[in-house]
Amino acid sequence: MKLAEATWPEVASSLESVVVIPTGSLEQHGEHLPLATDTLLVTAIANRLEEEHQDTVVLTPTLWLGASEHHMAFAGTLTSDFPGYLSSLQSVIRSLASHGFRKFLVVNGHGGNSDLNRLALREVKRDQALDAQLLLVQQDYYSLPADFYAEVLSGEFKFIRHACEAETSLMLHLYPHLVKLDKAKQDGLHAVPPVPGLATSFSEISERGALGRPDLATAEKGQRIFQAAVENLTATIRTMRQGFVFRSDREDPAG
Ligand SMILES: [Zn+2]
DSSP, rough: BBGSSOOOOHHHTTTTTTEEEEEOOOOBTBBBTTTTTHHHHHHHHHHHHHTTTTTTEEEEEOOOOOOOOGTTTTOOOOOOHHHOOOHHHHHHHHHHHHHOOOOOEEEEGGGGGHHHHHHHHHHHHHHTTOTTTEEEEEEEETOOOOHHHHHHHHHSOSSOOOOHHHHHHHHHHOOOOOOGGGGGGBBBBSSSOOOOOOOOOOOHHHSSEEEEEEEEOOHHHHHHHHHHHHHHHHHHHHHHHHHOOOOOEEEEEEE
């Protein structure tokens, strides 16, 4: 069920569903992809999840204003400040929790949101610590096994980066009319930092806003990544639907 298209009685009778909240961005994606790339991709994946699980998923509209301060050197990028970002995501979760929903899956489409999504969920969890039914999960849709990316991608980076081979392939699969493939060029000045954990602005690691080999992108690679992302998130939704406990069910060996 799409929350925005439902009536309130329909929502009130769907409280067992997993609430899926997609988070995207509106930020530069090189010279060949549109600003809304992350929002478009995560929305397409979330829509597919909703289509496949209409009776067990409630899908909210995508939160499109991301944490994109590291892309502000490029024109058109919009960014939320961190407190504003946390507040808007938490407002969605707290509103639906007060209506009675207990299972929330934040499906993220923008790397800059990941830390904040986790922090947002930590704060809600802290405030609701006695509510054992409350399940709060954040997953980046593109977080897939390394050997999968190694097999699908041809360029140097065997994982998803930014406006890269993988992301451009997804766009070719889902929104080919928005891809300017003739402008897709190898980019990335210092894409691997000299020390791990270095905070960077994107203009320090990319000349024109992309990374890696978007020129190697194909719709077929994008179709495979899309399918794998949907399957991965479907497994998460199934597990969340079933519910789980952290305690081991094994007999106490001493007992
Ligand atoms: Zn992106």
